[in-house]
Amino acid sequence: MREAIGPILRPHRPLIALAGAAMVGATAVSLAAPLLVKIAIDRGIGHHDVHVIDVIALVYVVLVLVRPVLERAIVLCSARAGERFLGDLRVAAYDKLQALSLPFFEQTKAGVLVSRLTADVQTLTTFTRLVLVEVVGSVLLFLVSIAILIALSPLLSLVMLVSVPLLVWSSLRYGKRSRPAFLALRDRVADTMTSLQEGLAGVRVVQSFGRETDRYASYRARSRAQVSAWRRISLVNIGFFPMIAFAQSLALAAVLVVGGYLHRNGRVSVGTIVAFALYLISLFDPIARLGDWFSEFQSGRAALTKIALLLETPATVAGGSTPVPAEGALVAENVTFAYGGGAPAVREVSLSIDAGEHLALVGATGAGKSTLAKLLVRGYDPVEGRVAFAGVDLRDAPLDELRRRIVFVPQEGHLFSGTIADNIRLAGPGAPDEQVRDALRAIGALERFERLPAGLATDVRSRGVRLSSGERQLVSIARVALADPAVIVLDEATSSLDPQNEAAVEHALGVLARGRTVITIAHRLSTAERADRVAVLEHGRLVEIASHAELVAQGDRYARLWASWQAGLS
Amino acid sequence: MDGGWRYLGVVGRRLRWTIAGAVASGLAWQGAAIAAPLLIRHAVDAGVVQGHRSALWWACGGLVALGAVEAAGGASRHYFAIRNRALADAYVRDGIFRRALDLDAHYHDRVGAGELISRASNDAELVARVFDSIGHTIGYVLTLAGASAVLVVIDWRLAVAVLAPLPLVSIGFGRYSARYASRTKINQEELGELTALVEETISGIRVVKGLGAGAALSARFRRKSDDVVRTALEVANVDAVFLPALEALPLVGILVVLWYGGHRVLSGEITVGTFALFNFYLALLVNPLRTIGQRVSTVQRAVAAARRVVDVLSAEPEVVESAQARPFPESAAVRFEDVRFSYGGERPILDGFSLQIPAGTSLALVGATGSGKSTAAALLARFYDPVRGRVTIGGVDVRDLKLDELRRSVGLVFEETFLFGDTVSGNLGFGAPGAGDDAIQHAARLAGADEFVERLPEGYETMLGERGFSLSGGQRQRIAIARAILADPQVLILDDATSAVDATKEQEIRAALAEVMAGRTTLVIAHRPATIALADRVAVVDGGRVVEEGTHAELLARSSRYRALLALATAEAVA
Incomplete structure (x- = not known):
């Protein structure tokens, strides 16, 4: 600590x-x-x-x-x-x-x-x-x-010692008993909190099965257990703190009695006795007060x-110091990755993406598309093999520089509280308004946001409840435009938008992709069709990589995917 | 009276017996403490100065006896303090949880779980602290009053001189209290904004990392944190005026005793013992004054917390059972009749939404994000009530049905799966307590969950949830489907319930789903053509109403809109 x-x-x-x-x-x-x-x-x-x-x-x-x-x-x-x-x-x-x-x-x-x-x-x-x-x-x-x-x-101090055995005994006992009692309380509190949290976070499920009463009953039992844990603590406290008050009186009485005798022999003055008694209060009060503050x-x-x-x-991911060139190929060499000791999610994948190339990653859920994408942006480090950009191993590059070159765009456009401009500016702190507008203009979304009552100064409110999901995606694309990276790794949205928004988002992505390396986790094969090359993953392995036309001509896995996709449409 | 104070009153009445115990023991505890200096005076005057041995012994024996009373009073004060705290804490928390379970989806959309948890834990704790300190505070108030009274009786002239500044304290108290409250409120608001930023950052961590926006957010956080520090220091500035003044009071008293009292001893008007006695009482006042000063903030914070608790407790669900609620009908034919609905006054999500699902048949709703599919499903389970039009089951408006029967008869499986921190079988049996192992395993098999469950470390007894085994999204969804099947509802709603199940697996459980849907009124919301095809009929939703209806094959043949929707939606096909 x-x-x-x-x-x-x-x-x-x-x-x-x-x-x-x-x-x-x-x-x-x-x-x-x-x-x-x-x-x-x-x-x-x-x-x-x-x-x-x-x-x-x-x-x-x-x-x-x-x-x-x-x-x-x-x-x-x-x-x-x-x-x-x-x-x-x-x-x-x-x-x-x-x-x-x-x-x-x-x-x-x-x-x-x-x-x-x-x-x-x-x-x-x-x-x-x-x-x-x-x-x-x-x-x-x-x-x-x-x-x-x-x-x-010194003499009266010795007399005061009569209270010491009581104090020592009760503090030892307290020390031994209080720790388990407090630990037990922490456990009971955690139980109650878990039950509470589950009931509240899962309130829709509870209500949809009509099980409110059961849930409350099981929570109540834990809540009661917490009250009993407190009671045990109070019993432990009873054995200690009041003892201090008693020890104080004992010491006081002893001092007065002995002081009285000593005074007659002329060995202490009245003033000393009174002062001594007063100091006894400042001696014991702090111990009692400590008890009040102990649990806090x-x-x-x-x-x-x-x-x-x-x-x-x-x-787990620390930056290096090798400068990163502005452009270059993104290369994965024999990359393997596994989550926390499980089976590898990505196995021995090698691929090279040229500057300006558009690559689509295709495969079933769990085939390793997202994991590979995260490896390419250094969200994780490979267990084996390496990923390099323009010849620099990602692990050797300074993190902030790397993030400026390679940007990852997740599916959902997450918004932070603040204005639309603030949200876009996240990608370029301190960017002047004009630059934010340029980014929006470039992706063809400026007019749409300026039409809002407060324009770019519109507050998106927490989690952006007021913007539609299409608008949220546009904001997140504008961020990337402002960041102006060389490589974009994009997790395509799975949910469908209404046609208008869909067109706007597609247009914006098209503009953004121009002149940049783009790697898309493709959930729709129409996206794969437009890419320069398609990489097909299966059980973590790269099984096919070539252009859409070539893969279709090959008549293997991708061709089958494509055929069933086409069938789904007709 | 202010809602916060009133609520503290309610909790207080609830705890009246333990509070009475706390007050009684607080009085005994400090009562003994107040009597002690009188015996000390006797011991000094008669025992020490005049040398009466028996007086000395009696006085000291009395002191020990008083010590025993003080210890006993203190012990029960400790006991009642903790008891009150624990009970008040539980009472507030229980109240919030109970209420939250009864509140409808409107409320839960607006107030998140995190917010409610903070009410039920932090605010309950703040309220409970007041009850913890009652005996203590009352005891100390007694000390103030009792010590003053004893002093006045013993030597009123000296007492008046010593106690003169006390009225100033009560004036200061009021002002302190008010200023403390207003500044604390500002500080709390700043803290709220800070918490929101932390939550946003963590829930959007992928965006933050993906963009390398960490530095920008850190700068923003630092600014907010500085605001919190600044406003907290303004609260401290109030403390810095008032607390020293409180501490100074007994000192002024001691000064008066030393000088004025000293002179009076010399002129023979009071004894040395009385002189010592005054000093003892003033020493006794140091702690009470200090503690009572600190209580101001305890009470102020508790009142603010109680107000937040009342906000939750006074919320009324909009969806309530009608007085003449009817049992769930035999036939589960579903009808939406010209339904209009909007979330809190925004533009309507559903408008002129009409739809029929004959009893025992299935229907798939297809449409773009935001077209109102899930809203329609939520209206059927009566999570919300329509603004206009009505939803009926078996010809009866759902608003006229018994709410718990409705909820049990309409099984709803959401896309977002929530599992409890319980075993797999506990989770599966959530909607059907008492279901046997066979039934549980059968349901799991239908949902395609049996295979992976049996491979789990402890099979059906494996713990899931926050602290348990974590399952993949698809596995969780299959558990949720099995859970709904086990409850054997008359109407089943699958709201994108297979979105994370991969396409191959979904293929495998299709047959089972078909078995589940057979003869059961089912509403399916899905994106994959194969799942949609399971339903007897398909309705296309756009702009809050049903725009086309037919079988999957018919729509594919005739509707370009339908084909376009499926094209967007076809995610990973068979791999």
Whole structure:
């Protein structure tokens, strides 16, 4: 955890140190009071000296004035350090997501990732703002109180030890019992959440089978189990925290009794006894307060650990440093790839795509078309063989440069919140409006979007509910036009659009393809027919590659596909 | 009264007994703490200063006894605090889940599962914290009141001098509370935008990676994150004014005691013990004042959370069972009569949609994306109600049927398959609890799922779902089809339910599907000609209405529109 969090924490160390210093100061001020009381009793009251009382009051005026300043410094410094640290942590986690490659996202649930960056960071907010200050402050108060007590009267400090066996016994017991109880709670919470999440995410299925009552009942059982897990924690707590209050009274009583005897022998003053009793409160209060914050403290630590784990995930696809030429052939040499130890999804595929060539990938679902496409854009790295662009192994190329040369366009046009222009500009941050318009104009879609009430400034709203799926595809094509890459790898949409939109999208793709290398995962053979060459995949292997006409003439697999496609149309 | 406060009241009434327990134990706990300094005074004055041994022993024995009471009170306070927290948390969560299950598709389209989960977890937790702290807070309020009262009784002049600043606190409290609420709200909104960006990025990660748009998004995220930090610090600035003021109060009191009290001891008006007593009480006030200050934010956040909870709880489903609901009819003939429908006031998806499926026959709907096919299917299962016209089964308007019977009698298989974190057989039997192994395996066989299920590590007992074995899209769809078959519905709707099943496999299960469809009213939405051909008749949908109808062969022969649709739709044919 330290490697991941340390560098993020480092810039905030001065502020943290400042908050710490203020905390030490504030603790000193609160601990000064009993000492002043002692002097007032022994020197002022004991010697009937009004002057001493006035001086003490004056000293205390200064402390009263200093204390709020210190307290304010603690709040401000810890909030600044805490919030900025969390901001940096959040940004680091987000950057990490950008650095991680597709396999990671395919193996990790989206909900989990979202909660890392949101819920977990939120938990840490309470942690840094309140818990840390409370916990550190309490520990500090505790330690300094002990030191003062010993300095004040070693003898009475020994007396105070009567409470130690009780404290040690109950803390040991608590330590042993609390961990399993808290762990059990986490498990029960996870159970409830799973049940809840399933019921809500699958609410359509639940409703369509009319099984609401069953679902609720099975959820309720888990919800009850969570309540019982809490009860066990409360029973564990009962055995510990109240013991502190009892130990405190025991220590207080013992100090007073022994103090009374010692006073008669003249070995301690009244002031010392009173001060000692006052310090006992500052000694035990922090322990009790720690109990109030304990579970928050634990969940904060857990959240930090989870974020650290994300930050420490090694990026499976890291960039190299060989510069990438602007153009060239895209070559796969003997490429094999398997998902996480399974059977290879792509086996020993070799193919070379010249600059400006249009290639269609054809094959049944699961034949390896999408996997091959992802290998060509370095979404994954091959297990064996290599993929090279213009002679440079993709693994040796800097990632950002590579992404500018080779662009992957998934089926669905995913929109981000913001305006249409913002969405297109995703492909070229900082591109001026004119460039965005040029990209749209080039693909023949400018007029269509300008007709919208707010033109390109139209807000697409989250997930683009207001744009039709044809329009979404046009936006995603415009992005590519703006990015102006040498190679486009396109996953053709499977769903059909209405004829007008279909024509617009096809036109846009046609313009985009001009003068670029285009590799299309073809779901329609009409697309394959238009390509320069067609590559047919079967069970991960490249079984045929040639032009459409040649393959049809060959009369083998592709020819059969083509025939059945034609048959489907007539 | 504000909905958030009112809801807290509702939860409070629900927990009244445990809250009473929390309050009682909070009072016992702090009551003992308040009495302790009185005994300390006695011990100092009579025991130490005047040297009465028995007084010393009595006072100290009393202290230990009070300690026991304080410990017992504290123990039950802890118990009730956690109990209240757990119960309030469960109550809120249960309420939201129950409500969500009853809310209709309109609502769930608008409010995603993620949003509801956050209500049922984060907001429930925020509400529960208030109930966690009740005993604690009441105890501390008692300390404030009790300590003040004791001080006044013992020496009213000194007490008035010490306690004079307290009224200032309550004034400050109100202002603090209001400012805290308004700034927190702004901060929460910024956080909401940040969360949305994270969600969008993760769901669109392919686009992001494909375009290399990471840097641009990172910059945007950084800006949003900075906004969150800035607004959070504005909240902290409010804290930075109020909390130090609260902390300073007992210090001012101690100052008064030291000086004014010291003088009074010297003039013989009060004893050393009283002097010490005042100091003890002021030391006792430090924690309560600090904690009560922190409660302001707990309560404010809980009220905001409660408002969000009320939003969910007060939502009313538009699709409700009618008062004179009738049982599901014998004959499952389906009719759409001049149906018009739109999602929330947008342009209609269906308009003048009329269609008939005689009982026991099957019909395929064919049309482009957005033409309204799935909407028609959803109307038949009554996920929505039409704006105009009606949908009938066996001549009865679906709005007049018992809702749960309708849902059980109309089996709907979606393109997006949702599987539960349960075993394969648990998932298959979801719609037909109590189905035997034979029935389950038979259904799996019909859906073409038996082969791969038997090859799974633990066959039908293999766990699926989030933490279980992950199946391919086609396998999931076959499970979903088997699940629907097992429920043996009178009307079956397959909404693009075989889209991810590869064409070869689909070929294999065609015969089985034909068996399932035989004699059952079936509505099929599909793209592949072979699947469409399974249906007795085909209806072409365009612009929200049925434009052509006939058998597959007839339409192929006569309709160029139909041929064009199939050409677009024919994906990977036989490979």
